[in-house]
Amino acid sequence: MLDISTAKFFCNLVMLRFGVIAVVVCCTLTNVGWAQNSDDSPQARSLQPTSNPNGFREYKGKHLTLVTDLPHTEAIGELPVVFDAAMPMWGEYFGVDESEWSGWTCTGYLIGDRNRFQQAGYFPVNLPPFVNGYQLEDRLWCMEQPSDYYRRHLMLHEGTHWFMTRGLGNPGPPWYMEGMAEKLATHQWRNGELKLDVFPDRREGFEYWGRLLLIKKQRGTQQAPTLEGVLRYGPTAHQQVEAYAWSWAAIWFLKNHPRSAEAMRKLQKAEIGNIDSLTTKLLSQLRPHWEELSTSWNAWIQQLDYGSDVERDIPLFQSMTDPKSSSATFALKVDRGWQDSGLRIKEGDQITIEAKGRYQIGSDPEPWWCEPEGITIDYFGGQPLGKVVGLIARGDANGEMVSGPSTELLSVGSKLKHVAKQDGVLLLRINEPSASLSDNQGSVDVTIEIAR
Numbered sequence: 001m002l003d004i005s006t007a008k009f010f011c012n013l014v015m016l017r018f019g020v021i022a023v024v025v026c027c028t029l030t031n032v033g034w035a036q037n038s039d040d041s042p043q044a045r046s047l048q049p050t051s052n053p054n055g056f057r058e059y060k061g062k063h064l065t066l067v068t069d070l071p072h073t074e075a076i077g078e079l080p081v082v083f084d085a086a087m088p089m090w091g092e093y094f095g096v097d098e099s100e101w102s103g104w105t106c107t108g109y110l111i112g113d114r115n116r117f118q119q120a121g122y123f124p125v126n127l128p129p130f131v132n133g134y135q136l137e138d139r140l141w142c143m144e145q146p147s148d149y150y151r152r153h154l155m156l157h158e159g160t161h162w163f164m165t166r167g168l169g170n171p172g173p174p175w176y177m178e179g180m181a182e183k184l185a186t187h188q189w190r191n192g193e194l195k196l197d198v199f200p201d202r203r204e205g206f207e208y209w210g211r212l213l214l215i216k217k218q219r220g221t222q223q224a225p226t227l228e229g230v231l232r233y234g235p236t237a238h239q240q241v242e243a244y245a246w247s248w249a250a251i252w253f254l255k256n257h258p259r260s261a262e263a264m265r266k267l268q269k270a271e272i273g274n275i276d277s278l279t280t281k282l283l284s285q286l287r288p289h290w291e292e293l294s295t296s297w298n299a300w301i302q303q304l305d306y307g308s309d310v311e312r313d314i315p316l317f318q319s320m321t322d323p324k325s326s327s328a329t330f331a332l333k334v335d336r337g338w339q340d341s342g343l344r345i346k347e348g349d350q351i352t353i354e355a356k357g358r359y360q361i362g363s364d365p366e367p368w369w370c371e372p373e374g375i376t377i378d379y380f381g382g383q384p385l386g387k388v389v390g391l392i393a394r395g396d397a398n399g400e401m402v403s404g405p406s407t408e409l410l411s412v413g414s415k416l417k418h419v420a421k422q423d424g425v426l427l428l429r430i431n432e433p434s435a436s437l438s439d440n441q442g443s444v445d446v447t448i449e450i451a452r
């Protein structure tokens with residue numbers, strides 16, 4: 001069972017307020033005891049500790065020296081190996097050449113008993129209080145975590161801050177540095193192979209990560225931030241673990257939305273100069289599309305789940321719409337997420353939606369044929385699988401937070417008459433997790449009439 005409260009951590013923010021940038025470079029590489037042999041067993045990947053002068057266990061990797069008071073386990077001995085495997089991936093992701101990072105080294109403290117580390121002088125005076133993790137200059141502090149996955153995650157999270165600080169000048173504003181660190185720290189480590197930047201397909205293997213559970217709990221409520229609300233997180237926002245979840249989701253969304261993907265791609269490999277100007281510059285680039293982006297965000301988070309096909313779930317908006325239109329006919333694709341009907345709804349509008357067609361929502365072992373009422377063999381989100389569903393979604397066009405829920409879900413089926421409870425864009429899709437959409441075939445003929 002996930003215990004999200006233990007997953008809270010607070011890092012880096014005070015560092016930014018002090019404006020401290022990494023200054024210490026240790027170029028002395030002592031490659032001790034980390035050679036791997038051809039045996040792919042965990043023991044072969046796990047380093048053996050030596051005892052340092054203060055009586056702590058020390059594991060020496062190429063880029064990370066890990067100091068800990070915890071008993072030796074294979075998973076702990078593997079941490080410097082994981083860290084070394086992440087280095088070329090961070091370099092590739094942020095456009096930092098190997099010739100630059102090949103000599104970078106840092107020290108990581110994996111802490112069981114804080115007092116022991118304090119007494120040994122491993123907490124410098126400029127290290128602020130932290131809950132779970134912190135990075136300062138060429139040092140990382142990580143509290144012990146309740147799962148092997150989350151211990152590695154935290155070390156990779158702090159490692160991402162460290163790499164961005166060294167490679168890009170600084171790690172960026174709160175939403176960006178925490179979102180990036182979360183995105184890259186979410187990983188797979190299987191049979192000695194590391195994959196960063198993984199979108200979790202299930203809870204198993206990501207124990208104590210919990211970000212999607214937080215999003216699912218808050219979406220559709222007043223607690224869910226708007227997209228701009230995430231981008232404007234202040235320096236203390238990440239004292240709440242929810243802010244890590246939303247920052248992580250915002251990075252995934254902006255990197256995959258066609259209106260923001262290019263701006264994000266350029267940002268990723270650019271030096272981060274002034275921290276505050278990064279968000280201002282990005283927002284000014286995206287502002288012409290902000291209504292679409294912020295509405296898409298509110299719709300997109302409704303479906304976000306383990307195994308989501310992020311790209312397929314990005315809502316498709318029509319490029320030209322007449323806000324006064326009161327009717328529409330279109331073919332709803334059954335292999336995509338939310339699709340714009342082209343109609344803008346006002347609170348109190350009487351909406352009639354009719355859907356007709358026969359389509360395929362699965363192929364294993366036989367084609368699963370479906371009609372707009374869906375099939376009751378299986379349910380998703382409390383509705384029959386394959387049923388036509390609707391969403392009235394609104395954004396924050398002027399950068400203002402909207403009051404009240406930003407979305408209204410509609411159970412459409414073959415026919416629905418409904419009085420809109422809010423303004424917004426009318427979107428439609430079939431009811432199925434996005435991870436299962438790709439093998440669908442066909443479309444649904446949809447007719448919509450609005451009486452005002």
Ligand SMILES: [Zn+2]
Pocket residue numbers: 010011012157158161177178181
């Ligand atoms: Zn962080």
